[in-house]
Amino acid sequence: MNPSEQVILRDVKSIVERHSGEHCDLIAILSDVQTKYRYLPEKALRMVAKETNRSFVDVYGVATFYKHFSLKPRGEHLASVCIGTACHVRGAPSVTAEFERQLGVSDGETTPDKQFTLKTVNCLGACAMGPIVVVDGHHFSGVKADDTDDIIEKAKNGFDQVNIGSDRRIFPIGVRCLSCNHSLMDSDLPIDGFPSVKLTISFENKHGWIRLSSLYGSYSYESEFPIPEDEIVNFFCPHCHTEIIGAMNCPECSAPMVPMSVGGGGIVQICSRVSCQGHILDLSSNPV
Amino acid sequence: MIRLEINGLPVSVEEGSTILEAAKFLGFPIPTLCHMEGLSPYGACRLCVVEIGEGDRAKLVSSCTYPAEEGLKVRTASSRVLRARRMVLELLLATCPQSKVIQDLAAQHAIRQQRFKQEHEDCIQCGLCVRMCEEQMMAKAIGFRGRGEDRSIGTPFDIKSDECRTCGGCMYVCPACQLRCTYNEPDKAICGGCANIAVPCVEKDPFDDMMCFMDPCVACEIQKD
Ligand code: FES
Numbered sequence: 001m002n003p004s005e006q007v008i009l010r011d012v013k014s015i016v017e018r019h020s021g022e023h024c025d026l027i028a029i030l031s032d033v034q035t036k037y038r039y040l041p042e043k044a045l046r047m048v049a050k051e052t053n054r055s056f057v058d059v060y061g062v063a064t065f066y067k068h069f070s071l072k073p074r075g076e077h078l079a080s081v082c083i084g085t086a087c088h089v090r091g092a093p094s095v096t097a098e099f100e101r102q103l104g105v106s107d108g109e110t111t112p113d114k115q116f117t118l119k120t121v122n123c124l125g126a127c128a129m130g131p132i133v134v135v136d137g138h139h140f141s142g143v144k145a146d147d148t149d150d151i152i153e154k155a156k157n158g159f160d161q162v163n164i165g166s167d168r169r170i171f172p173i174g175v176r177c178l179s180c181n182h183s184l185m186d187s188d189l190p191i192d193g194f195p196s197v198k199l200t201i202s203f204e205n206k207h208g209w210i211r212l213s214s215l216y217g218s219y220s221y222e223s224e225f226p227i228p229e230d231e232i233v234n235f236f237c238p239h240c241h242t243e244i245i246g247a248m249n250c251p252e253c254s255a256p257m258v259p260m261s262v263g264g265g266g267i268v269q270i271c272s273r274v275s276c277q278g279h280i281l282d283l284s285s286n287p288v
Numbered sequence: 289m290i291r292l293e294i295n296g297l298p299v300s301v302e303e304g305s306t307i308l309e310a311a312k313f314l315g316f317p318i319p320t321l322c323h324m325e326g327l328s329p330y331g332a333c334r335l336c337v338v339e340i341g342e343g344d345r346a347k348l349v350s351s352c353t354y355p356a357e358e359g360l361k362v363r364t365a366s367s368r369v370l371r372a373r374r375m376v377l378e379l380l381l382a383t384c385p386q387s388k389v390i391q392d393l394a395a396q397h398a399i400r401q402q403r404f405k406q407e408h409e410d411c412i413q414c415g416l417c418v419r420m421c422e423e424q425m426m427a428k429a430i431g432f433r434g435r436g437e438d439r440s441i442g443t444p445f446d447i448k449s450d451e452c453r454t455c456g457g458c459m460y461v462c463p464a465c466q467l468r469c470t471y472n473e474p475d476k477a478i479c480g481g482c483a484n485i486a487v488p489c490v491e492k493d494p495f496d497d498m499m500c501f502m503d504p505c506v507a508c509e510i511q512k513d
């Protein structure tokens with residue numbers, strides 16, 4: 001699914017607006033655009049250049065410089081196989097080959113069903129435990145070729161899966177970070193009897209965790225610090241520490257919305273104002 | 289004014305000048321490749337190395353980017369400098385053996401052998417064209433892309449750029465571009481390189497909306513026939 005020009009223009013505009021347009025913001029802007037589309041579409045790059053008064057070639061140069069950015073659409077799950085020296089001698093080549101065989105794609109490619117992107121990386125800093133494979137922010141150590149189908153299976157089903165009860169009006173949802181794809185579910189501290197959604201928040205110099213109920217329609221939460229009514233807080237992923245902030249504002253109180261991806265496809269957005277119950281569940285849009 | 293010493297001769301230059309400019313003022317030749325008046329210094333080719341400092345602290349720096357400093361002692365042709373320069377040239381020659389400019393420079397430095405594998409690249413990434421496009425032509429149509437091994441120069445996505453006016457400035461300054469030796473001044477075409485080497489794009493697929501700076505282009509004409 002390719003987002004249309006108007007949609008991209010609107011998204012890019014609101015992302016650029018959020019970063020005051022200073023010179024050093026380019027990487028942050030591109031990073032946000034990538035979070036939105038899971039890659040950097042050419043049109044979006046052109047618009048970023050236009051909106052920030054840079055030349056297209058400069059923006060393109062930055063986008064191609066960092067491995068973090070991808071100019072090709074990425075799949076829902078990203079599997080990074082380490083082929084650094086240590087992992088290599090410990091058998092990474094056979095692991096890579098097995099991933100390639102099972103997914104039917106080679107390094108840097110995405111499966112036709114847009115499920116998996118396979119990428120090789122050069123050392124993840126855990127050489128002693130190699131070969132290392134990282135899928136959606138979950139690390140696997142000492143991976144052998146036989147382990148690959150298991151890892152792929154797990155990723156497909158979503159890590160830390162919440163069992164979604166069938167045909168109930170209120171249902172729990174399992175969510176993941178849009179940026180690193182790590183599951184945000186926390187079963188250590190259930191709320192409403194279901195694993196909660198764990199996030200990091202900051203407001204007024206305070207920085208702590210918050211756990212939200214995963215029941216769609218329930219607004220129960222627990223947090224490390226009491227949050228004053230009406231406060232707009234900043235949300236962060238506890239795993240990759242990126243700020244979770246969407247391009248939209250709350251339809252009810254116009255505070256920024258906080259998007260998370262829903263297991264099984266779709267996006268849920270909640271309002272960042274504590275007392276506001278604004279939320280949007282969009283199961284059709286994927287990616288955002 | 290800043291006073292410094294080049295090859296034992298004192299010279300004073302204006303603040304903000306580079307060693308290269310100071311040396312030129314005194315008439316000491318320093319070969320350059322990625323330097324061009326009117327474009328900002330870039331320091332990519334390392335051909336203009338000179339030695340500064342004394343004793344253990346002596347080091348090689350690129351004179352086109354190193355600012356003249358008070359009391360600096362510069363040697364533009366010490367044996368260390370010459371050795372480094374010849375090595376740089378040999379490497380450049382291996383990257384782009386077909387470049388007339390590099391061939392000439394190598395000849396001037398009496399390089400008679402070339403010990404590295406020839407790559408036949410068509411770019412040495414000196415960045416002259418990028419600076420030309422940005423600083424003199426105010427276009428910013430081309431730039432550096434990627435990094436490391438994959439670094440290359442061109443337009444974003446390799447497609448025709450809206451900013452490019454096909455002025456040809458990039459080709460004019462390119463030291464590696466084979467087309468150069470006949471395009472601008474046909475009578476100076478002495479190396480015959482272009483007669484021996486096929487026009488680069490003839491064997492490739494048609495460029496279509498890929499960026500091409502040649503207009504009119506020999507290769508396109510050949511392909512049409
Ligand atoms: S080589 Fe794989 S983690 Fe270092």
Ligand code: FES
Nearest residue numbers: 331333334336352
């Ligand atoms: S001319 Fe100084 S580095 Fe190229």
